[in-house]
Amino acid sequence: MEMNNTSKLAQQLLWQAIELRASDVHVEPLEDGVCVRIRVDGLLQELCRLPLSQYSTLLTQLKVQSGMDIAEKRVPQDGRWQLQREGCQIDLRLSTLPTINGEKAAIRILQREQQLLALSGLGLSEDNFSLYKRMCQSGNGLLLLTGPTGSGKTTALYATLRELQQEGLNLVTIEDPVEYKLPGVNQVAVNRKAGLDFAAGLRALVRQDPDIIMLGEIRDRETAAMAVQAALTGHLVLSTLHTNSAVGAIARLLDMGVAPYLLAAVLRGVLAQRLVRRVCPHCSEEYAPEAAERRYLGMVNGLNTLRRGRGCSCCRRTGYWGRLAVQELLPVEENLAELISCRAPRAALLQAGADNGWRSLYADGRDKALAGLTTVAELWRVGISEERGYVE
Numbered sequence: 001m002e003m004n005n006t007s008k009l010a011q012q013l014l015w016q017a018i019e020l021r022a023s024d025v026h027v028e029p030l031e032d033g034v035c036v037r038i039r040v041d042g043l044l045q046e047l048c049r050l051p052l053s054q055y056s057t058l059l060t061q062l063k064v065q066s067g068m069d070i071a072e073k074r075v076p077q078d079g080r081w082q083l084q085r086e087g088c089q090i091d092l093r094l095s096t097l098p099t100i101n102g103e104k105a106a107i108r109i110l111q112r113e114q115q116l117l118a119l120s121g122l123g124l125s126e127d128n129f130s131l132y133k134r135m136c137q138s139g140n141g142l143l144l145l146t147g148p149t150g151s152g153k154t155t156a157l158y159a160t161l162r163e164l165q166q167e168g169l170n171l172v173t174i175e176d177p178v179e180y181k182l183p184g185v186n187q188v189a190v191n192r193k194a195g196l197d198f199a200a201g202l203r204a205l206v207r208q209d210p211d212i213i214m215l216g217e218i219r220d221r222e223t224a225a226m227a228v229q230a231a232l233t234g235h236l237v238l239s240t241l242h243t244n245s246a247v248g249a250i251a252r253l254l255d256m257g258v259a260p261y262l263l264a265a266v267l268r269g270v271l272a273q274r275l276v277r278r279v280c281p282h283c284s285e286e287y288a289p290e291a292a293e294r295r296y297l298g299m300v301n302g303l304n305t306l307r308r309g310r311g312c313s314c315c316r317r318t319g320y321w322g323r324l325a326v327q328e329l330l331p332v333e334e335n336l337a338e339l340i341s342c343r344a345p346r347a348a349l350l351q352a353g354a355d356n357g358w359r360s361l362y363a364d365g366r367d368k369a370l371a372g373l374t375t376v377a378e379l380w381r382v383g384i385s386e387e388r389g390y391v392e
Contacts, residue, residue, distance in 0.1 A: 009054060009057055009058050009061060010058055010061035010062050010065065011061075013025065013036060013047070013048075013058070014083065014092070014107070014109075015085075016047065017038045017047065017109065018090065018109060018111070020038060020040060020047075020316070021040055021041070021322075022038035022039055022040050022109060023039050023040070023042075023108070023109055024038065024039040024106060024107065024108055024109065025037075025038050025039075025047075025105075025106070025107040025109065026038070026039075026044065026104070026105070026106050026107075027058060027059070027062075027104065027105040027106075027107075028104050029052075029055055029099065029101040029102035029103070029104065030101055031101060032052070033049050033050060033051055033052055034049065034050040034051070034052065034054065034055045034058070035049055036048050036049070036050060040316070040318075041277045041278075041318075041320055041321070041322060041323050042150060042275055042277065042323060043277075045316070045318075055102065059096075059102075059103060059105060062094055062105055062107070063077075063079070063094075063096070065079075065081045065092075065094075066079025066080055066081050066092070066094040067079045067080075067081070068094070068096070073098060073102075073103055074098060075098065076095065076096055076097050076098065077094075077095070077096045078093070078094065078095050078096075079093075079094045080092060080093045080094065081094075088111065090109060090110065090111050091109075091110040091111075091179075091180075092107055092108070092109060092110070093107065093108040093110070093177070094106070094107050095107075095108075110179055110180065117155060117158075117159045118159060118162060118163070119132070119133070119136075119159045119160065119162070119163040121159065122155075122156055122159055122325060122327075123324045123325040123327070124325075124327060124329070125327075125359075125364060125367070127357060127359075128327060128329045128359075128364075131269070131329050131331050131357055132269070132271060132329055133163070134331075135268045135269040135331065136160060136163060136164055136236075138236065138268050139236060140231060140234050140235060140236050141231050141236060141237070141266050141267065141268040142227060142228065142231040142237050142239070142266045142267050142268060143160075143236065143237070143238050143239075143268050143269055143270075143271075144218075144238075144239055144240065144241055144249050144267070144269075144270045144271070145157060145160075145238075145239075145240045145241075145270075145271045145272075145273070146240065146241045146242070146243045146244075146245070146246060146248065146249045146270060146271070146272045146273075147242075147243075147244075147272055147273050147274060148242065148244070148274075149242070150275065151273050151274050151275055151325075152273055152275050152323075152325055153240045153273070154179060154216075154240070156271065156273065156325075157214060157216075157238055157240065158179075158180060158182065160238055161173070161182060161185060161212070161214055161238070162182070164212055164236075165182075165184060165185065169211040169212060170186070170208070170209055170210050170211050170212070171184070171185045171186065171210070171211065171212045171214070172185070172186045172187075172188070172205050172208055172210040172212070172213055172214070173185060173186070173187045173188060173213070173214035173215075173216070174188045174189075174190065174198060174201035174202060174205060174213075174214075174215055174216060175187060175188070175189060175190065175214075175216040176189070176190035176198070176216050176217070177189050177190070186208070188201055188204075188205070190216070198215060198216065198217065198218075198219060198220075198223045199220070199222040199223045199226060202215060202223065202226045202227065202230065203226065205230075206226075206230050206233070206235070210235055211235065211236070212235065212236045212237075212238070213230055213235050213236070213237045213238070214237075214238045214239070215227055215237060215238070215239040216239070216240065217239065217240050217241070217242075218239050218240070218241055218253075218256075220256070221256045221257045224253055224256040224257070224258055225256075225257065225258065227239055228253075228258055228262050228263065228266050231266035232262065232265065232266055237266075241253075243272070244272075244383075245272050245328065245361065246270040246271065246272040246328050246329065246330035246353075246358070247270075247330060247346055247349050247350055247353065248272075249270045249272070250263065250267070250270070250340055250349065251346070253267075254343070260340055260341050260342065260343050261341045263340055263341075264332075264337040264338070264340040264341035265337070267332045267337070267340065268331075268332055269329065269330060269331045269332050270329070270330045270332075271327060271328075271329050271330075272327065272328050272329075272330075272361065273325045273326060273327040273328075273361075274325070274326045274361065274365075274382040274383075274384060275323045275324070275325055275326075275382070276323060276324060276325075276326055276365070276368075276374045276378040276379060276381070276382055277318075277320035277321075277322070277323055277374065277375075277378050278320060278321060278322045278323055278324050278373060278374055279307055279308060279309050279319070279320065279321075279372060279373060279374060279375060280309035280311075280312065280314060280315040280318070280319055280320055280321040281321060282309075282312050282314040282315065282321065283309045283310040283311060283312035283314070283315065283319065284307050284308070284309055284310075284372065285307065285308065285309075285310050286305040286306070286307055287305065287306060287307070287308055288304060288305060289305070289306045289376070293306065293376040296366075296376055296379075296380075296386065297366050297369060297370060297376065298366070299370075303370070306369065306370070306372065306375070306376070307372035307375075308375050309321070320378075324368065324373060324374065326361055326364050326365040326368060326374075326379070326382075326384060327361070327364055328358065328359060328360050328361045328363075328364060329357075329358065329359075330353045330356075330358050331353070331356045331357060331358065332356075333352075333356045335352045335355060335356070336349060336352040336353060336356060339352050361384050362379075362384055362385070362386055365379045365384045366379075
């Protein structure tokens with residue numbers, strides 16, 4: 001890829017990344033050039049190499065557009081700006097980081113029209129969709145979304161808020177940062193320099209007569225205690241945690257000092273998920289799975305084929321196009337609440353969850369692989385194993 005018009009270098013790179021469905025652009029200075037990589041469907045791939053002579057021009061353009069100090073190169077900076085194209089508004093967030101070869105730039109691309117899903121667009125199975133809607137309609141309590149970074153928790157939170165939004169309700173959020181603007185929702189951005197963190201923001205939110213509170217993340221003891229207190233006083237609180245499974249959220253909150261009887265009283269459910277790449281619909285083909293894949297899926301003899309992408313120009317020879325979520329939903333009914341209050345072991349919690357309709361990440365992923373939506377390789381890539389997924 002050659003860039004002849006250096007005055008528009010940043011714009012050209014960004015529009016090409018957007019056309020290729022990238023969620024992030026990385027500009028990485030090397031000793032002998034600049035590597036530009038884009039993240040598509042969760043994985044990084046090289047977009048182009050640029051000569052070092054274009055590095056300063058590119059970085060300056062990005063900093064100017066995002067409102068950064070172009071003279072400051074010693075410390076990390078953050079900025080943001082917007083692009084407009086054919087009626088579509090695209091938000092861009094820039095972060096710079098000093099490295100031994102120069103400043104590395106990472107740009108997050110946020111396309112509102114593509115990212116704001118309805119609840120029905122989250123990929124929940126029919127049973128999980130019914131369970132989750134019932135949790136959302138509980139009116140009060142604590143509803144959690146868990147998973148590693150990049151597992152779609154924020155997207156699921158926004159979809160949940162959109163489902164709950166109605167006239168007569170006061171919805172308030174505190175986020176770090178505010179990624180998408182939701183009409184009719186009062187959104188607050190964390191500003192640690194000014195002393196506004198999650199805990200301070202939550203203290204202010206509960207005095208704003210809210211019906212529903214969305215807290216971007218529970219990170220510490222103080223925030224956890226305040227979220228539980230807000231749920232106890234009649235609010236519906238939505239938030240996220242970084243745990244590997246739904247049941248792991250219970251242990252995490254207990255470790256943060258939340259009293260078991262309080263957690264049992266407020267927790268309504270936990271949705272855990274991973275994002276896996278979807279088989280490309282343009283080059284999908286049947287194939288005979290290997291023995292390890294058959295064992296992983298528990299395939300019976302009558303099922304002899306799976307689907308995978310052959311690789312085509314549409315998917316850039318990867319065999320994948322887009323992503324879908326693999327999920328497990330743990331509803332907290334009376335039987336599970338009693339076990340939480342007495343700190344029952346993990347196995348007992350999972351058994352009670354199964355009685356309430358819980359199915360593991362592995363079970364949901366297996367169903368989607370057998371249906372030809374994703375591949376076993378993708379399930380392995382995101383760490384969904386039979387042991388880690390808790391086979392029923």
